[in-house]
Amino acid sequence: MGTDDPQFGGTLSVAVVDADTPGNIGTIARAMKNFDVSELLLVDPPPLDPDGEAYGFAGQAREDILPGASELSFEELTTEYHTIATTATTNEDSTSHVRYPGMTPDELPGHLDGLSADVAVVFGRERVGLHNDELASCDVICSIPASGSYPVLNLGQAATIVLYELRSVAVTRTQHPETLHERATxxxxxxxxxxxxxxxxxxxxxxxxxxxxxxxxxxxxxxxxxxxxxxxxxxxxxxxxxxxxxxx
Amino acid sequence: MGTDDPQFGGTLSVAVVDADTPGNIGTIARAMKNFDVSELLLVDPPPLDPDGEAYGFAGQAREDILPGASELSFEELTTEYHTIATTATTNEDSTSHVRYPGMTPDELPGHLDGLSADVAVVFGRERVGLHNDELASCDVICSIPASGSYPVLNLGQAATIVLYELRSVAVTRTQHPETLHERATxxxxxxxxxxxxxxxxxxxxxxxxxxxxxxxxxxxxxxxxxxxxxxxxxxxxxxxxxxxxxxx
Known part of the structure; x- marks a missing residue:
């Protein structure tokens, strides 16, 4: 990202709605830590036992992101944040469904460029994802392009990909040297x-x-x-x- | 990918070296299924119990990818495949280390374009990854750009990102309609x-x-x-x- 590009001037959060499995919340927290996103919002979360799977899967995120997570209602989420909902499947064509149009994760940094807002990327439950009425209350719908025969990713894996794609927005310094591949003159x-x-x-x-x-x-x-x-x-x-x- | 682009004409496999945790192998198998990569190669794997975590985390990959996985030695892997090794951390600069230079996952499709070879993306053990001598025997090194303060991703999450980036090579038809966002004329x-x-x-x-x-x-x-x-x-x-x- 060149310094002349319009920058994202807001905050970036992750919201997890009604997850069943503490382990998935831990996996998401670890991906957040890996890609420098720190605010975790939980709607109807399962209990997160410090000796359980959420903390077990969270890596270093167990130190800050998990204990600092905040609970809120879905309505508070959509009222207080510019919400990017994620979904595995989209409808057939643009005439049939109110949720259309969608973005792919690689388009999200461009969508956020120049924006100054509190943004939350919203992930739904295991198996069924976000309900249609929840998708309808979000501002943007994002869907990961995957195999037509098995497009449903695991919750933690989907969040990892979306956070990876948002790295240009959230990560200020990677572990890589200035040029990963310095070419001879x-x-x-x-x-x-x-x-x-x-x-x-x-x-x-x-x-x-x-x-x-x-x-x-x-x-x-x-x-x-x-x-x-x-x-x-x-x-x-x-x-x-x-x-x-x-x-x- | 336009039809005029040079296409990858080989086979794409995933190799997991000396993993401890069956669950991670299941997670990787699921990501493979999500992104249409079917051949899983295992070097020194843990036992994969059909009632255990590998099958539990694999989603639909439990039907084919896990039972069809083949075991081989690291030497067979590097002899029979063009190997793309993955590593979290790279060395400081190009003068200090034989492993330099590296690629980022988004550069892999370009690297494979026009190539006709059996390619394996190689993932190492939890925590320590691939050893230096293993990295040295691979053809290409790939590293995911992540937070400078916590660049070490979980094994299954790292594999998910790399397979996501290889989707243009492996996935022939996604779940999305032709245009995810059809703009009015x-x-x-x-x-x-x-x-x-x-x-x-x-x-x-x-x-x-x-x-x-x-x-x-x-x-x-x-x-x-x-x-x-x-x-x-x-x-x-x-x-x-x-x-x-x-x-x-």
């Missing part, structure tokens, strides 16, 4: 190509084949996007090979 | 705008404000990308309001 790569040409010469690669082999090497290396270290190491090895072959 | 939207102008006239909206209000309405509606049904319904309501107001 063109000059470094050119030096590697030159060294390869010299190597072909030194090992006596047949003259008519040289141009073709040089091109093959360029294509292969170009496709691999070498790091500076890879380009330097490979150049060094080829240089040694060139010198040794010339000594023969 | 410009002509339909223009008719709505015209109706709004007539409505402003009929209700006697002050002349000097009309142009500004018309623009405000166009901006609001434009931002909402109305469906054909929404545009038609709103136009019909405004038409009734226009006729009634003219009758007054």
């Amino acid at each position: 063109e000059a470094e790569i050119d030096r590697l190509y030159d060294q390869f040409d010299q190597f072909l010469d030194a090992v006596g690669h047949p003259e008519p084949k040289r141009k073709k082999s040089a091109r093959l090497f360029r294509r292969l290396v170009g496709r691999a996007h070498p790091t500076p270290r890879e380009a330097r190491t490979l150049q060094g090895i080829l240089r040694r090979g060139t010198v040794r072959s010339e000594d023969e | 410009e002509a339909e939207i223009d008719r709505l705008y015209d109706q709004f102008d007539q409505f402003l006239d009929a209700v006697g909206h002050p002349e000097p404000k009309r142009k500004k209000s018309a623009r405000l309405f166009r901006r609001l509606v434009g931002r909402a990308h109305p469906t054909p049904r929404e545009a038609r319904t709103l136009q019909g309501i405004l038409r009734r309001g226009t006729v009634r107001s003219e009758d007054e």
Whole structure:
């Protein structure tokens, strides 16, 4: 996300409505912690025993997100928040159903850009999800594209994907270095190509084949996007090979 | 994915190495079923009891993916497959560590485009993941960008995200209709705008404000990308309001 992009200026929360299984709430809390979302809202939650599955599945979220979760009614949720409801299945076409249109999770960051509001992503119960009247009271409907033959994800897994997609909104600093893949400069790569040409010469690669082999090497290396270290190491090895072959 | 894009022409599998918890294998199997990946490879798996957690967490994957899973050694895995290893943490910079460079999950479909090979996405043990020597024997390293302060995802949740990102490679038909959000045509939207102008006239909206209000309405509606049904319904309501107001 470039610094010139409109930023999301609100707060991001997760709401879980009427879940049966404490373990799923723990899984959701862990995903929140993994993607820097801290406010957990619970509508009609099951009891969350500190020695039970919710805390067992929550990882480090057991320290803050779970004990800090707040309970509220569904009406309070839709009144106080801009609500993004999640659902596994959508209706056939845009004429048949009031819930249409929907967004996919990858569209959510764009939807939030430039927005200044308290936003809650709302997850429903296991198996049946959110009821139709609940979906109808939410502002946006979001659905994860999945297999047509088995599109119903487990609650905790669905929440993990949606929170992952919202990372550009919520996560300010990831564990990754600035560039996960630092590519060598063109000059470094050119030096590697030159060294390869010299190597072909030194090992006596047949003259008519040289141009073709040089091109093959360029294509292969170009496709691999070498790091500076890879380009330097490979150049060094080829240089040694060139010198040794010339000594023969 | 357009039909002109280079397609992945190989097979896609998931490998789980030395997992402790049967439940995690069940969670991974369910995500595979949700995203149309069917071959599950297990290296040193725990016993998978048909009445235990693996089958309990697998949803419909209990019918085929779990009973069809095959066991193999890590060496067989790296010999027979193009392996994409997953890891939570990457090293500081490209000079310090042989495992660099890495990819993020959203880059995997591009990496597989045009490739014809048996590919396995490899997930490691709970807590410690894959060992360094295992990472070193894999072809590609993939890491999910997450919170810098807590980047370690649960095994089943990490696999869910990676399989979600590979959906364009594996899922041929999602549960969604062709367009999840069918936008009204410009002509339909223009008719709505015209109706709004007539409505402003009929209700006697002050002349000097009309142009500004018309623009405000166009901006609001434009931002909402109305469906054909929404545009038609709103136009019909405004038409009734226009006729009634003219009758007054």
